[in-house]
Amino acid sequence: MIGLPQSTEFNKRIPKQKFYENLTVSASLKQSFVDQIKTIYWRNKIAASTVNIAEGTDVEEIEVFEIKLTGENIDEGILKQMDKEIPYHILFLLEHEGKYQAWIGYKEEAQSGTSAFKVNSYYHTDWLQVDDLPVKMEGLSIDAVYENFVRQIAGDSLKASNQESLKDSVDRDNRRQGLQKQIDKLQQKVRKEKQLNRQMQMNTELKALNRELDELT
Structure with missing residues (x-):
């Protein structure tokens, strides 16, 4: 096969x-x-x-x-x-x-x-x-x-760059998946949140998480 x-x-x-x-x-x-x-x-x-x-x-x-x-x-x-x-x-x-x-x-x-x-x-x-x-x-x-x-x-x-080891690639992918789950949960909370100041605070957190995610992809 x-x-x-x-x-x-x-x-x-x-x-x-x-x-x-x-x-x-x-x-x-x-x-x-x-x-x-x-x-x-x-x-x-x-x-x-x-x-x-x-x-x-x-x-x-x-x-x-x-x-x-x-x-x-x-x-x-x-x-x-x-x-x-x-x-x-x-x-x-x-x-x-x-x-x-x-x-x-x-x-x-x-x-x-x-x-x-x-x-x-x-x-x-x-x-x-x-x-x-x-x-x-x-x-x-x-x-x-x-x-x-x-x-x-x-x-x-x-997908690897700079001769990254397989272990490092898997660890990076696991971190990426974990960040994506955090982002998805936080986005749901933003949609449900009624207080503007709290929404702004969570959006700041979202931007930080998305920046971190971009660095891993």
């Missing part, structure tokens, strides 16, 4: 129950697995052992999972649970009625010093034909391939 070398093909079906048998998984998340997922396939394994590129420093392998859905929506908790259970980086290809979405999380090692990972943000494409997905294996190391996957899928959200 997505033009990956034949040497990376794995093509193993994974029972979806494998991801929610854990007793700590909530009943609502288990139900999401049951209701939203038809089948899960482990399609590819991208590693130095399967492609002729250098090993990564931060990324050991990238697994490609195809998830066939019952509808167009997915509970993000499903992807987080799969990312939690599998100690490698994952590219998700969601399929519904012949169309695909590519999803990927910015996944990094937890600060605890264990082999655990945490996912800070997920990015995804629109629903497209599989050949139209903006996902290409590019890079001279596994780290570079992973970074390019994230940037390709995120698009303008992680």
Whole structure:
């Protein structure tokens, strides 16, 4: 799929129950697995052992999972649970009625010093034909391939300048999203506020937030 070398093909079906048998998984998340997922396939394994590129420093392998859905929506908790259970980086290809979405999380090692990972943000494409997905294996190391996957899928959200690292790009995007939420809430308050002096005060705050947002974009 997505033009990956034949040497990376794995093509193993994974029972979806494998991801929610854990007793700590909530009943609502288990139900999401049951209701939203038809089948899960482990399609590819991208590693130095399967492609002729250098090993990564931060990324050991990238697994490609195809998830066939019952509808167009997915509970993000499903992807987080799969990312939690599998100690490698994952590219998700969601399929519904012949169309695909590519999803990927910015996944990094937890600060605890264990082999655990945490996912800070997920990015995804629109629903497209599989050949139209903006996902290409590019890079001279596994780290570079992973970074390019994230940037390709995120698009303008992680558009970098001045050789910004992927982590810095993700942190900047998270700050941008947080500022936008603050701006949206404050704009709603301005519309509801009846006192002129209070409106003026909030508009001053809005201008400051918008300036800060402009600096991040």
